[in-house]
Amino acid sequence: MSDAFDVIVIGSGPGGYVCAIRAAQLGLKVACVEKRATLGGTCLNIGCIPSKALLHSSENFAATQHDWAEHGIIVEGVKLDLARMQARKDDVVTANVRGVEFLFKKNKVTWLKGEGRIAGPGRVRVGEAEYTAKHIVIATGSESSPLAGVVVDEKRIVTSTGALELDHVPGHLVVIGGGVIGLELGSVWRRLGARVSVVEFLDRLIPGNDGEIAKQFERILARQGIKFRLSCKVTGATVNDGVVTLTVEPVAGGAAEEIIADVVLLAVGRRAFTEGLGLAEVGVALDRAGRVVTDGHFATNIPGIYAIGDVIAGPMLAHKAEDEGVALAELLAGKPGHVNYEAIPGVVYTWPEVASVGRTEEQLKAENIAYRVGKFPFTANGRARAMGCTDGFVKILADKTTDRILGCHIIGPDAGTLIAEVVTAIEFGASAEDVARICHAHPSLNEAVKEAALAVDGRAIHI
Numbered sequence: 001m002s003d004a005f006d007v008i009v010i011g012s013g014p015g016g017y018v019c020a021i022r023a024a025q026l027g028l029k030v031a032c033v034e035k036r037a038t039l040g041g042t043c044l045n046i047g048c049i050p051s052k053a054l055l056h057s058s059e060n061f062a063a064t065q066h067d068w069a070e071h072g073i074i075v076e077g078v079k080l081d082l083a084r085m086q087a088r089k090d091d092v093v094t095a096n097v098r099g100v101e102f103l104f105k106k107n108k109v110t111w112l113k114g115e116g117r118i119a120g121p122g123r124v125r126v127g128e129a130e131y132t133a134k135h136i137v138i139a140t141g142s143e144s145s146p147l148a149g150v151v152v153d154e155k156r157i158v159t160s161t162g163a164l165e166l167d168h169v170p171g172h173l174v175v176i177g178g179g180v181i182g183l184e185l186g187s188v189w190r191r192l193g194a195r196v197s198v199v200e201f202l203d204r205l206i207p208g209n210d211g212e213i214a215k216q217f218e219r220i221l222a223r224q225g226i227k228f229r230l231s232c233k234v235t236g237a238t239v240n241d242g243v244v245t246l247t248v249e250p251v252a253g254g255a256a257e258e259i260i261a262d263v264v265l266l267a268v269g270r271r272a273f274t275e276g277l278g279l280a281e282v283g284v285a286l287d288r289a290g291r292v293v294t295d296g297h298f299a300t301n302i303p304g305i306y307a308i309g310d311v312i313a314g315p316m317l318a319h320k321a322e323d324e325g326v327a328l329a330e331l332l333a334g335k336p337g338h339v340n341y342e343a344i345p346g347v348v349y350t351w352p353e354v355a356s357v358g359r360t361e362e363q364l365k366a367e368n369i370a371y372r373v374g375k376f377p378f379t380a381n382g383r384a385r386a387m388g389c390t391d392g393f394v395k396i397l398a399d400k401t402t403d404r405i406l407g408c409h410i411i412g413p414d415a416g417t418l419i420a421e422v423v424t425a426i427e428f429g430a431s432a433e434d435v436a437r438i439c440h441a442h443p444s445l446n447e448a449v450k451e452a453a454l455a456v457d458g459r460a461i462h463i
């Protein structure tokens with residue numbers, strides 16, 4: 001094997017593997033370095049895919065127990081086979097990671113197995129071997145952020161990685177952090193029978209999302225049995241005889257109390273991962289949060305070294321990493337490449353789902369942008385009623401003067417799919433009226449999006 005490449009990508013997550021494949025499609029000679037035994041990064045191995053597999057399985061379990069009787073489907077003696085559920089999740093992961101390996105072969109991307117280290121501009125070391133490349137792409141992703149006083153052992157005190165692997169349903173699961181990962185995995189274990197409490201530093205859930213949606217989300221999850229302790233901070237955790245004692249204090253000050261948990265999930269966010277890459281030696285600049293600093297074309301301060309995905313600024317999302325991977329590959333091949341950060345959707349895959357794109361109402365207020373709001377509840381949507389899933393609403397925010405859609409926030413059934421229409425609308429600079437005038441199939445959940453767009457102008461029909 002020749003050791004000279006046009007592009008060497010370090011990390012095979014959705015940023016890295018997509019960048020490698022696109023660069024190879026464009027005729028470049030590409031290698032991708034991955035230290036994990038399988039390709040696909042956090043997303044495919046310990047993130048998006050296994051979590052969605054367990055969310056889907058646990059949703060089926062909970063629906064069989066609680067919802068089907070209403071439809072006249074009587075199932076008695078519903079039992080959980082957790083080992084089988086976990087095995088299925090592992091099979092889903094295996095199929096996905098093998099898929100990436102297949103795509104590498106198909107596109108002639110060389111997988112350099114091992115830990116990559118940048119030895120200097122144009123030089124990457126993997127173990128004892130050194131390879132050269134015109135362009136080096138850092139796509140090393142992120143890791144779970146630590147919390148002082150809480151030592152992870154991935155058995156009793158786990159990150160998302162351990163929470164995806166539990167071999168029993170904990171009696172009491174305490175989740176530290178009311179963000180996306182904590183609430184998704186908290187939902188999984190709640191549905192499977194655990195008592196779940198969430199301790200959150202802020203006075204609200206899913207920070208960064210629209211506040212009204214977050215409030216409704218909290219109410220719905222509370223109805224599902226999840227307990228919330230907002231405005232509280234965890235200051236310590238001790239493990240004794242297989243039981244975790246957490247010390248929790250109100251953020252505003254006041255007496256500390258103890259919470260006893262069988263398992264604690266630490267989910268206070270993720271941070272860029274650059275350990276062992278040799279960035280300090282090469283002089284690649286990092287920001288205060290430890291992320292690689294890049295310009296609008298993903299270039300670092302060192303010529304020939306680029307970075308994409310979770311390791312740089314922006315939302316830590318697989319599709320954001322993928323789009324950056326494609327844009328960078330195209331730029332490296334001498335083509336235009338661009339990511340529109342105004343149109344990146346974010347989805348929480350709980351039930352109901354929460355999906356958003358663009359600005360929140362809070363952001364518009366802070367930026368002094370005049371806007372109009374159109375809202376439509378799923379209680380007034382025929383399809384949602386037929387499904388028996390009427391929790392939630394669609395909220396569209398449009399510029400007061402031009403009617404251009406600035407943001408959309410949905411909580412409700414299949415919100416993650418529904419949001420795609422509004423992402424497309426934003427990408428094409430559409431107005432709320434544009435969406436309102438598009439013919440939507442009946443009866444569909446999408447009609448709620450159309451009605452919310454109509455509601456921006458105060459003319460929703462079905463409410």
Ligand SMILES: Cc1cc2nc3c(=O)[nH]c(=O)nc-3n(C[C@H](O)[C@H](O)[C@H](O)COP(=O)(O)OP(=O)(O)OC[C@H]3O[C@@H](n4cnc5c(N)ncnc54)[C@H](O)[C@@H]3O)c2cc1C
Pocket residue numbers: 010011012013014015016017033034035036040041042043044046047048049051114115116117139140141142160161181273275276277308309310311316317318319320321349
């Ligand atoms: C539980 C969980 C659920 C999630 N769910 C979603 C979701 O539903 N939707 C969504 O959009 N996002 C989700 N995410 C976030 C998503 O996984 C990340 O945004 C995405 O994986 C980032 O991709 P990346 O390519 O930047 O890095 P990563 O996927 O983190 O991949 C980086 C890779 O680089 C490798 N690496 C690091 N250093 C080196 C080195 N020196 N040499 C060789 N290899 C190296 C690592 O082993 C890793 O495989 C979730 C994350 C978690 C943890």
